[in-house]
Amino acid sequence: MxxxxxxxxxxxxxxxxxxxxxxxxxxxxxxxxxxxxxxxxxxxxxxxxxxxxxxxxxxxxxxxxxxxxxxxxxxxxxxxxxxxxxxxxxxxxxxxxxxxxxxxxxxxxxxxxxxxxxxAIGGLDILSSAAAQGPMTRVEVTTTKLPATLVQPWMDDADAERLRATTAPVEVFHGNAREATRMFPRSLNVAATLGWVVGDFDKVDVRLIADPAADLTCHHVRAEGEAGRYSFEIRNLPSAENPRTSGxxxxxxxxxxxxxxxxxxxxx
Ligand SMILES: NC(=O)c1ccc[n+]([C@@H]2O[C@H](COP(=O)([O-])OP(=O)(O)OC[C@H]3O[C@@H](n4cnc5c(N)ncnc54)[C@H](O)[C@@H]3O)[C@@H](O)[C@H]2O)c1
The missing domain is CATH 3.40.50.720 (NAD(P)-binding Rossmann-like Domain)
Known part of the structure; x- marks a missing residue:
């Protein structure tokens, strides 16, 4: 304005x-x-x-x-x-x-x-430019976070407790960015941002891993299209105020x- x-x-x-x-x-x-x-x-x-x-x-x-x-x-x-x-x-x-x-x-x-x-991520500038050159053929993100930050209101008590208590990495979601952001609305904004940038939420293949050893929140992005091939990994320290969010x-x-x-x- x-x-x-x-x-x-x-x-x-x-x-x-x-x-x-x-x-x-x-x-x-x-x-x-x-x-x-x-x-x-x-x-x-x-x-x-x-x-x-x-x-x-x-x-x-x-x-x-x-x-x-x-x-x-x-x-x-x-x-x-x-x-x-x-x-x-x-x-x-x-x-x-x-x-x-x-x-x-x-x-x-x-x-x-x-x-x-x-x-929470970078690299969106080049993906946006690449998607403008031609449609991306593959966009993937694997996000790894501490288990307790991934507990959702729709989980029943037993599932929530199993997630909190896991002692090994476990995949809690695999699907596209549209479903990801509906099921984990406060945890998978990164997947949605990738969807927006490449112009197709359904094309973004999202895996969400709960890992009790994930002191850093990790987003591993891989993308491919006419313009080239991209792979990058971001590791952020969770915010002290809200561990769902990166500082x-x-x-x-x-x-x-x-x-x-x-x-x-x-x-x-
Ligand atoms: N783009 C990204 O990479 C990214 C990363 C982390 C978080 N986020 C988004 O940012 C949001 C805030 O993150 P945060 O860590 O500050 O969360 P937070 O829970 O610490 O704070 C959110 C605040 O918003 C208030 N709030 C919630 N709904 C409201 C509403 N309808 N009207 C008015 N106030 C409302 C809450 O009371 C709370 O005080 C998250 O929900 C998430 O969607 C985006």
């Missing part, structure tokens, strides 16, 4: 958890000059993050940009409305876009612009925010 040159960019953060609290703290410390946090929105009381906690409507009245780091439901319920108000939106819960109706609504909305953060993600969000507000730093 247009704002007078030199005016601060006002940011509302939805989700004051592991990612959101770090993003607010970094913005308050001046990480992005000229970008100021004005509100945090959360379904629970998040305590004192140094900015007012407001309801969504009140926060939108004050914001030029919304940073979502809450969950898929926020994108499904509010993304189009935010964009239609002319507010730009940075999406962390990329898995929401695996639902074709949500993706269509987000794409159709505006004049606000939306971008997705690369979040690097708030910094990825801040990088994406810098690009969205027109103040990119370095490689884009």
């Amino acid at each position: 247009t704002r007078p040159y030199g005016d601060p960019v006002r940011v509302a953060v939805i989700g004051g958890g592991a990612i959101g609290a770090s993003v607010v703290a970094a913005l308050r410390e001046g990480r992005l000059p000229g970008v100021v946090p004005v509100a945090v929105v959360d379904g629970r009381s998040v305590g004192d993050l140094g900015v007012p906690q407001l309801r969504l409507e009140a926060a939108l009245d004050q914001a030029d940009v919304v940073v979502e780091c809450a969950g898929q439901s926020v994108i499904a319920q509010s993304a189009a409305d935010i964009l239609n108000r002319g507010i730009d939106l940075l999406i962390s819960s990329v898995g929401a876009l695996a639902d074709p109706e949500v993706a269509a609504a987000v794409r159709a909305a505006g004049p606000g612009r939306f971008v997705l953060t690369a979040g 690097v993600v708030p910094h990825a969000v801040l990088r994406s925010l810098a690009a969205l507000v027109g103040r990119p730093t370095g490689v884009v």
Whole structure:
């Protein structure tokens, strides 16, 4: 959206958890000059993050940009409305876009612009370029995480306990990125981001491994297409605040925010 040159960019953060609290703290410390946090929105009381906690409507009245780091439901319920108000939106819960109706609504909305953060992985720039040259013929990701972080509400007690207690690596999911993000909404945003980048959520073959020895969360990506062959492995330390999330993600969000507000730093 247009704002007078030199005016601060006002940011509302939805989700004051592991990612959101770090993003607010970094913005308050001046990480992005000229970008100021004005509100945090959360379904629970998040305590004192140094900015007012407001309801969504009140926060939108004050914001030029919304940073979502809450969950898929926020994108499904509010993304189009935010964009239609002319507010730009940075999406962390990329898995929401695996639902074709949500993706269509987000794409159709505006004049606000939306971008997705690369979040926990890298290499998306080259995969995006490769997919533009010609369709990818193979895209695979194997994600390995600590078992307790993969327990889901739909698991029965016995399955959840078996998962928590596993002493060896065990495959808990194999399927495409669309199913992956539905079944593990907070754990497989990376799979969804790959799906978005290559333009086909169903093409991304996802394996999720629970490994009690996984001190680092690992994403091993392999892709192939007309443009070439790619293989890379990312190993991130889990966030101390939320072991489902990698500690690097708030910094990825801040990088994406810098690009969205027109103040990119370095490689884009
Ligand atoms: N793109 C990536 O690589 C990546 C990586 C990790 C997490 N994520 C996404 O970011 C989200 C946040 O991660 P986190 O580690 O900060 O989680 P968290 O659980 O620590 O914090 C999430 C916060 O959002 C709030 N919240 C949830 N639903 C809400 C709603 N509908 N309205 C308002 N507030 C709501 C919660 O109360 C909580 O305070 C995850 O759910 C996930 O979808 C993306």
